[in-house]
Amino acid sequence: MSRTVETEFPTVDMMLNMGPQHPSTHGVFRIVVTVDGERIVDCEPYIGYLHRGVEKLCENYGYRQVIPLFDRLDYLSAFNSEHTLVMAVEKLMGIQVPERAEYVRVALNELNRIASHFLFYGTFGMEAGALTPFLYGFIARERIQQIFEAVGGGRLTHNFMRVGGIKYDVPADFKERVLELLPYLEQGLSDCVNLLSENEIFLARTRGISPMSAEDAIDFGLSGPVLRASGVAVDLRRYDPYSIYDRFEFEIPVGANGDTYDRYVIRVEEVNQSLRIIRQALEQMPDGPTIGNAPRVIRPPAGEVYVRTECPRGDFGVYLVSKGGPMPYRLKIRAPSFCNLMALRQMLQGTYVADSVMILGSLDIVLGEVDR
Amino acid sequence: MTDSDRVLLPRMRTPEEIQPLVAGCLRGLEFEAKPAFGELVVTIPAASAVEACRRLKSDPDLRFDYLRCLSGVDLGEGLEVVYHLFSVSKRHKMALKAAVAKDDPRLASVVGVWKGADWHEREAAEMFGIDFEGHPHLKTLLLIDGFEGHPLLKSFTIGGIPSDEEEANVKNG
Numbered sequence: 001m002s003r004t005v006e007t008e009f010p011t012v013d014m015m016l017n018m019g020p021q022h023p024s025t026h027g028v029f030r031i032v033v034t035v036d037g038e039r040i041v042d043c044e045p046y047i048g049y050l051h052r053g054v055e056k057l058c059e060n061y062g063y064r065q066v067i068p069l070f071d072r073l074d075y076l077s078a079f080n081s082e083h084t085l086v087m088a089v090e091k092l093m094g095i096q097v098p099e100r101a102e103y104v105r106v107a108l109n110e111l112n113r114i115a116s117h118f119l120f121y122g123t124f125g126m127e128a129g130a131l132t133p134f135l136y137g138f139i140a141r142e143r144i145q146q147i148f149e150a151v152g153g154g155r156l157t158h159n160f161m162r163v164g165g166i167k168y169d170v171p172a173d174f175k176e177r178v179l180e181l182l183p184y185l186e187q188g189l190s191d192c193v194n195l196l197s198e199n200e201i202f203l204a205r206t207r208g209i210s211p212m213s214a215e216d217a218i219d220f221g222l223s224g225p226v227l228r229a230s231g232v233a234v235d236l237r238r239y240d241p242y243s244i245y246d247r248f249e250f251e252i253p254v255g256a257n258g259d260t261y262d263r264y265v266i267r268v269e270e271v272n273q274s275l276r277i278i279r280q281a282l283e284q285m286p287d288g289p290t291i292g293n294a295p296r297v298i299r300p301p302a303g304e305v306y307v308r309t310e311c312p313r314g315d316f317g318v319y320l321v322s323k324g325g326p327m328p329y330r331l332k333i334r335a336p337s338f339c340n341l342m343a344l345r346q347m348l349q350g351t352y353v354a355d356s357v358m359i360l361g362s363l364d365i366v367l368g369e370v371d372r
Numbered sequence: 373m374t375d376s377d378r379v380l381l382p383r384m385r386t387p388e389e390i391q392p393l394v395a396g397c398l399r400g401l402e403f404e405a406k407p408a409f410g411e412l413v414v415t416i417p418a419a420s421a422v423e424a425c426r427r428l429k430s431d432p433d434l435r436f437d438y439l440r441c442l443s444g445v446d447l448g449e450g451l452e453v454v455y456h457l458f459s460v461s462k463r464h465k466m467a468l469k470a471a472v473a474k475d476d477p478r479l480a481s482v483v484g485v486w487k488g489a490d491w492h493e494r495e496a497a498e499m500f501g502i503d504f505e506g507h508p509h510l511k512t513l514l515l516i517d518g519f520e521g522h523p524l525l526k527s528f529t530i531g532g533i534p535s536d537e538e539e540a541n542v543k544n545g
Contacts, residue, residue, distance in 0.1 A: 317441050
């Protein structure tokens with residue numbers, strides 16, 4: 001006589017709260033995870049802890065006063081965000097930016113991208129349990145920060161871009177200093193790659209984890225390295241060119257699987273491409289004025305414009321509506337982290353709790369721009 | 373792998389080039405189209421917004437598969453929801469505007485068309501008080517629970533600063 005053993009036990013899903021003060025959320029971000037054992041069944045992200053009402057503030061500030069607010073959105077790539085804003089105003093007013101200012105902007109943007117990606121590298125390593133990459137990433141980033149300090153005085157919030165150009169010319173030794181720094185950064189990157197990219201444990205933690213298909217990535221409106229990891233070769237510097245990016249030769253790293261590893265490796269490869277762009281920009285950089293003929297009081301004509309640039313985190317968009325006044329009538333900020341974070345819910349479903357931190361880390365969000 | 377081993381990018385199409393295509397796609401709907409700042413801007417009534425979005429996404433010549441941005445705007449006399457669209461496969465862009473009445477701010481949700489509209493609509497809902505009908509999860513996103521009012525409406529003032537532009541102009545000289 002045989003006896004069947006009941007293997008299916010009725011289980012109850014457990015709700016698990018993570019954040020808002022959790023070290024791996026890179027800010028104040030809360031997520032409530034429903035788990036079935038070790039598997040994540042569903043999750044619900046809560047944002048807004050850092051909401052400062054930037055869009056409302058913009059409507060009450062003059063255009064010059066808005067620039068520092070943009071530093072405080074994505075504070076890890078402040079030059080890029082500022083650049084987007086001034087480009088929108090310039091487009092609306094039809095202001096021509098001097099050549100030198102354009103080259104300085106590109107050099108600073110790309111340096112900022114590298115600094116941001118080094119920070120990502122450091123924190124991402126830490127999320128996998130490796131502490132050393134954090135230090136390596138920060139050593140390289142610190143050298144870039146020193147250049148930023150020499151250029152604008154600030155380390156994170158620069159307030160350096162101006163409508164029509166840049167605040168003032170870069171120091172006389174800017175070119176030499178950056179050229180000196182580039183081989184150091186190359187070395188720094190290869191050290192980083194050697195330390196983490198082939199690491200057995202790291203590969204086990206990232207390969208094949210939470211893959212995102214190209215169709216889903218496009219449908220969710222993902223952008224930046226997260227989109228390109230899924231195999232969609234959309235980099236706005238090439239795909240929807242702005243500023244003077246059409247003058248440089250560079251490649252766009254594209255992933256094949258869209259998994260957590262691809263999202264990491266795309267950023268590492270992007271640092272190499274940014275180094276290439278900086279080198280070309282410094283070679284071609286002409287002398288000359290650094291600010292165009294922008295009026296003293298900035299009063300764009302009535303109209304509206306949507307400008308977007310490729311920030312380290314993705315497609316940063318500014319929708320500017322002007323009614324001809326000295327303040328923006330409406331300024332909508334399309335933050336790449338905000339849109340990338342939207343996909344987290346789907347990305348986490350079906351994964352292990354332990355991987356959730358890695359997956360969130362691979363999105364490389366900055367809560368300053370998620371919450372605005 | 374990089375993009376260098378891919379085929380050449382499709383050429384970026386100008387607003388003038390896609391204008392007849394959009395007109396063909398939206399045939400039968402009431403709309404108005406004009407290019408501005410390198411972008412085709414199409415205005416449609418709120419009632420046909422979702423239908424237009426669905427058609428623009430599925431049209432084989434247009435394929436607006438990527439929602440760049442969804443913004444609410446308070447125009448004073450009425451509200452407006454602006455969809456900034458982009459086609460990753462065809463490489464062109466446009467803006468679609470839907471006028472929403474202020475006394476009855478309702479608009480059908482486009483989450484069914486682009487998943488990426490989710491949080492954008494939740495944000496517009498709390499900031500402007502627009503009810504996105506059919507949105508699966510329309511609750512507060514950035515604001516704290518129980519926040520009163522809709523901050524991005526022009527009638528909402530902060531710290532005594534007049535948000536009315538005329539008054540502010542006087543204040544700033």
